[in-house]
Amino acid sequence: MNTNTQTSETSEVVIDVAKSSIRDLWTKEDYWAIWLGFLILIFGMLIFFPNPPEDMNQKISHANAIMQSESDTAPFKTIGWYKAADAKLKLKANSVGFGKKLKSYVATPHGWKTNPLDSFMMNQKTADAKNDAARPAYETAKSNTGDLLRMAQLKEAAAKSVGFKNEKLNTETTDAISAWLSAKNKASKLKKKTQNKPYNQLFPLAGLCILFILLFGIGYKIMGKNFTKFAKGFGFVFVLAITSYMLSAQATMKAYGIGYAAWAIAIGLLISNTIGTPNWVKEAVQTEYYIKTGLVLLGAEILFSKILSIGVPGIFVAWVVTPIVLISTYWFGQKIIKIPSKTLNMTISADMSVCGVSAAIATASACRAKKEELTLAVGLSLVFTSIMMIVMPAFIKATGMPYILGGAWMGGTIDATGAVAAAGAFLSEEALYTAATIKMIQNVLIGVIAFCVAFYWCARVECAPGQRVSAMEIWHRFPKFVLGFIGASIIFSTIYGSLGSDVGYTLVDQGVIRGLTKYLRGWFFCLAFVSIGLATNFRELKEYFKGGKPLILYFCGQSFNLIFTLTMAYIMFYLVFPEITARI
Amino acid sequence: MEVETHKYHLTETAKGWGKIFLAATGLIIFIYVIGPLGLQTPMIKPVADFIEDNSINANGYYYTDVAEFSDAEMYMKNAMEYAPDKNNHQN
Numbered sequence: 289m290n291t292n293t294q295t296s297e298t299s300e301v302v303i304d305v306a307k308s309s310i311r312d313l314w315t316k317e318d319y320w321a322i323w324l325g326f327l328i329l330i331f332g333m334l335i336f337f338p339n340p341p342e343d344m345n346q347k348i349s350h351a352n353a354i355m356q357s358e359s360d361t362a363p364f365k366t367i368g369w370y371k372a373a374d375a376k377l378k379l380k381a382n383s384v385g386f387g388k389k390l391k392s393y394v395a396t397p398h399g400w401k402t403n404p405l406d407s408f409m410m411n412q413k414t415a416d417a418k419n420d421a422a423r424p425a426y427e428t429a430k431s432n433t434g435d436l437l438r439m440a441q442l443k444e445a446a447a448k449s450v451g452f453k454n455e456k457l458n459t460e461t462t463d464a465i466s467a468w469l470s471a472k473n474k475a476s477k478l479k480k481k482t483q484n485k486p487y488n489q490l491f492p493l494a495g496l497c498i499l500f501i502l503l504f505g506i507g508y509k510i511m512g513k514n515f516t517k518f519a520k521g522f523g524f525v526f527v528l529a530i531t532s533y534m535l536s537a538q539a540t541m542k543a544y545g546i547g548y549a550a551w552a553i554a555i556g557l558l559i560s561n562t563i564g565t566p567n568w569v570k571e572a573v574q575t576e577y578y579i580k581t582g583l584v585l586l587g588a589e590i591l592f593s594k595i596l597s598i599g600v601p602g603i604f605v606a607w608v609v610t611p612i613v614l615i616s617t618y619w620f621g622q623k624i625i626k627i628p629s630k631t632l633n634m635t636i637s638a639d640m641s642v643c644g645v646s647a648a649i650a651t652a653s654a655c656r657a658k659k660e661e662l663t664l665a666v667g668l669s670l671v672f673t674s675i676m677m678i679v680m681p682a683f684i685k686a687t688g689m690p691y692i693l694g695g696a697w698m699g700g701t702i703d704a705t706g707a708v709a710a711a712g713a714f715l716s717e718e719a720l721y722t723a724a725t726i727k728m729i730q731n732v733l734i735g736v737i738a739f740c741v742a743f744y745w746c747a748r749v750e751c752a753p754g755q756r757v758s759a760m761e762i763w764h765r766f767p768k769f770v771l772g773f774i775g776a777s778i779i780f781s782t783i784y785g786s787l788g789s790d791v792g793y794t795l796v797d798q799g800v801i802r803g804l805t806k807y808l809r810g811w812f813f814c815l816a817f818v819s820i821g822l823a824t825n826f827r828e829l830k831e832y833f834k835g836g837k838p839l840i841l842y843f844c845g846q847s848f849n850l851i852f853t854l855t856m857a858y859i860m861f862y863l864v865f866p867e868i869t870a871r872i
Numbered sequence: 873m874e875v876e877t878h879k880y881h882l883t884e885t886a887k888g889w890g891k892i893f894l895a896a897t898g899l900i901i902f903i904y905v906i907g908p909l910g911l912q913t914p915m916i917k918p919v920a921d922f923i924e925d926n927s928i929n930a931n932g933y934y935y936t937d938v939a940e941f942s943d944a945e946m947y948m949k950n951a952m953e954y955a956p957d958k959n960n961h962q963n
Contacts, residue, residue, distance in 0.1 A: 355954035363956050373950045377943060399927075402904070477926050535899075536931050540907040543920035547931030558895050563888035589936050597948045645933040677930065678919050706932030709940040714922050724944035728935040789949060797942060806936045813933075871955040872948070 308764045317577045320507035322772030325584025327503075328808055329776060329800065335390060336381045336799030340791075344379055348790045351376045362452050364462045367440055370469060379794045382803030393492045394807040396548075397530060401539040408489045408534075415484040422481035429475035436471045440464040469717065497526045500811070504577060514571060521572030525822070528555050529814040545674045545707050548810070549645050549666055549817045556821015557829075565822045575819040579653055580769040582812030583738075585805045586646065587776030590735040591784045591796070598725045599868050601860035605700050606729040609849075609856050613641040614737065617845035625844075627837050630749055631657035634741060635665040636838055640845045643731050644669040644703030649813060650734050654742035654770055655749070659820045660829045666817075668842045669703045677707040681714045692869055695719035696857035699726030701849050718872055735777045742770045 313319050341347075354372035358365070381387050400406035406414075443464040447457040501519045509515040532551035535541060541551075559565060565573065595603060614637050621633035635657045639648035645666050652662040680702065684694035695712050698719075702708045705727055712723030746765040751757050757765075780800075784792035832838065861869045911920040923930050932938035 352954070355950060359954045359956040365951070365956060369950075369954070369956075373947065376950075377946055480927065535903075538903055539924055540903060540911060542930055543911055543916075543923050544907065545930045547933060549933065558892060562891040562895075563885060586934065589934060594945065597945055597952075599952060643934070678916055681919065682915060704931075704933060705935050705941070706928070706930040706938050709932070709938045710919065710923050710928045710930040713926060713928060713940060714919055720940060721944040721947050724935070724938075724941045725948045728941055728945060731935045793942070793946060797936075801936050802942070806934070809934075810937070868952075871951050 312768075315511050316768070317507070317511065317574075318580060318768035318772075320511065321577065321580030321584050321769040322775075324503055324507060324581045325587070325772055325776060328585060328805060329588050329780075332800035332804040336387050336795055336803060339385045339387060340381055340795060341379045341384050344791065344794055347379060348376060348794075352790070362444075362448070364458060365465070367437070367444055367465060367468070370465070376790060376793075379790075379798075380802075381795050381799030383798075387799060387803045391803050391807070392487075394496060394804060394811075395489070395492070396533040396807065396810060397489060397493075397537050398487065399537045399539065399542070400534075404534060404538075407537055408493075410484065410486050412486045415486045418484045419482045422478065426475065426478040426482050429471065429478045433468065433471040433475045436464070436468040440468045466717075473717070493530060496811070497523060500526065500815075504574070504581075508574075508577075517568070517571040518574075519572075521569040524566070524569045525572045525815055525818050528552065528559075528818045528822075529811065531555060532814055532818065545677055545704060545710070546670065547645070547704070547706070548814050550670050552814050552817035553663055553666065553821040553824075556818045557824055557826065558821075560822050560824060561826045569822065573819040573822045575659055575816050575823065576653070578812045578816040578819065579649060580772075582809045582816065583650055583653060583769060584772040584776055585809040585812070586650070587735065587773040588780040588805055589801050589809070590732050590777040590781070591792075592732060592777070592781040593785050593789065593792075595729045595732055597729060598722070598872075599865065601696075601857075601865045601868055602726055602729050604860045605696055605853060605857050606726050607733060609700060609853050610641050610730055610733055611737070613845065613849045613852060614638055616848060617641060617841065620844060621837075621841045625837050625841055627841060629658075629661060629832070631655045632661040632664065632832060632838065633841065635661050636668065636841055637845060638737060638741070639665040639669045640672075640703065640842050641849055642733055642737060643705060643727065644673060645813075646705075646731070647734050647737070649816075650738040650773070651741050654738040654767060655745045656767065660824055660832050663820055663824060663829060664832050664838055668838060672842065672846060673702060673704040673707045676702045677704075677711045681711045684715060684719075690862075691716045691719040692722050692872055693854075693857055693861055695722030696726050696861055697850075697854045699723035700730065700853035700857065701846070702727075705731065722872060735774055738770055739774050742767050 351372040355369050358369040358372070362369075382391050397407040398410070440461065443457070443461040447454065447461045450457065452458055501522050504522070505515045505518050508518045529548075529552060532548045532555060535551045536546060536548040556565075595607065617637040617640060618633055621627040621637065622630065627633040631652070634655050635648055635652045638651035639645070641647075642651075648662060648665040648669065651657075652665065657665075676698075680698050681694075683689075684691070684697070689697075694715055695718065698711050699708055699722060702711060708723050708727045709720065712720035743762070743766070746762045747757050750765060780796060784796045787795060911917060922928075928940065929938050935941040
């Protein structure tokens with residue numbers, strides 16, 4: 289899009305007149321983000337779709353047949369039902385063949401506790417020592433799981449012997465099955481700790497750096513910029529991205545929920561505000577290029593069929609409450625607090641009401657917010673997420689709130705997705721499943737919100753008072769990468785739907801997305817956050833926080849979100865659809 | 873004049889590196905001393921231990937970043953699609 293600024297002689301109102309041309313397809317980064325994103329998505333499909341796990345279809349049919357027969361036989365989910373469900377969970381395209389290897393080439397640095405080098409390499413001796421240290425706990429858990437399984441089998445047999453008509457026996461059996469499941473999950477986690485293997489992440493990281501230089505550099509060159517200068521600076525930006533990931537992988541940082549975005553911004557800010565961003569690096573500080581490409585990849589993760597995962601209550605909690613909170617918070621920011629920047633107001637509102645960092649990135653890009661505004665929104669979200677992750681489970685426990693209600697509440701209100709998993713799992717399995725499903729449905733909303741915000745900004749915000757914007761003008765102004773973002777979502781949702789949810793889970797969810805694109809999307813966002821830090825001045829950032837208005841906006845919006853989500857979750861899960869709650 | 877400018881730049885650079893050194897020291901203290909101490913507080917400790925024991929990626933920003941989400945989704949899907957009918961087994 290070319291933007292010419294014309295000044296009306298009479299009113300002196302500045303009106304933007306946008307133009308588009310066919311050349312934009314190869315000279316604008318919005319389009320390059322789409323080409324690069326789709327290139328990666330097509331590559332992923334070519335790798336994962338032709339290589340499904342062995343006998344995938346038969347295994348899925350078999351498992352489904354067992355679950356159907358078990359649900360027809362017993363009034364509760366039996367041991368056989370859970371084992372069949374487990375068998376389906378194990379079918380992952382990224383666990384077989386080249387897909388398995390590919391994951392290790394694009395993966396981020398490993399977790400570590402005291403030695404940062406563990407993040408990049410581990411020798412056989414250290415791996416063996418870690419496995420040996422973890423084995424006793426695993427053996428105990430394994431033995432305990434075996435005992436609990438036998439106990440559950442005995443109880444289930446007793447309940448079955450009377451045709452599942454004895455309520456007391458049925459309750460004892462479901463309790464025994466729950467205890468077995470809980471022990472099995474614990475043993476499964478402990479087993480992973482006995483399966484450490486030696487690794488050296490340095491060579492794959494070097495390869496990844498070269499790949500990214502070529503990927504972004506070619507587009508950069510065709511856009512008429514200097515490839516060599518970009519390549520020189522990119523190495524530095526990439527090293528900072530690695531450092532950010534490494535710090536976020538440290539055990540204590542994980543516990544606090546301080547992720548790569550916070551580290552990337554902090555490291556970038558530290559450098560730019562102390563020794564200054566070196567001139568030879570500046571050519572590779574390409575925030576928008578990285579973010580837009582990452583967002584196109586994120587589009588493929590927005591699978592619309594997932595919104596029905598928990599039925600109508602989920603849609604009400606995630607898709608009715610969230611937009612209402614978003615619009616109310618934005619209105620509150622404009623009319624009551626009077627935040628001067630509409631883009632900051634919108635970015636904070638979306639970040640707080642939808643799902644934190646990823647929503648902030650998508651919305652900020654859609655309304656062309658400034659990098660300082662995105663930084664501020666992300667910072668607020670990270671601070672509140674850490675607090676809510678600790679306080680909400682404690683509050684739910686203390687008040688004796690039903691865990692499914694608590695899970696729905698946390699899923700709808702805690703910003704960061706990872707923190708939702710931690711807080712939900714801390715309560716119970718049901719709370720985790722409910723919280724995670726609500727959050728996932730809310731995550732899917734990002735696509736719709738980004739599109740609507742981009743449209744609203746083109747049609748209403750970025751024009752002079754009283755100006756009527758034609759459809760063509762909206763098209764010229766519309767951030768084109770959003771089309772790639774939405775396009776990827778529609779294409780992948782269609783593929784997912786046509787494959788069926790079980791095969792879709794195996795090939796799309798656990799193949800293209802979790803085996804490739806989520807890693808690359810994470811890297812691109814991390815590069816973008818490093819770039820934001822490297823290009824931001826502390827003093828400019830301080831200006832946006834003047835009067836503490838962003839904090840007041842976040843606090844008030846989140847308070848409303850907490851009350852409204854809890855009310856809606858209670859009405860939906862306990863008054864209107866109790867039968868769905870009973871199924872969980 | 874040129875010498876003074878050069879001196880000023882050197883001082884600024886030295887100051888900058890000094891700040892980076894201070895930040896790195898602060899970071900090390902946070903990772904190895906203050907951070908772990910904070911995790912020992914009664915309210916945070918149970919959640920922090922739980923996250924570590926269960927290897928939960930509490931830093932994940934999107935549902936595909938967190939393994940627990942795929943388990944949850946499949947569980948919900950199966951629970952809704954193959955839900956046992958309690959009414960069929962009542963006395």
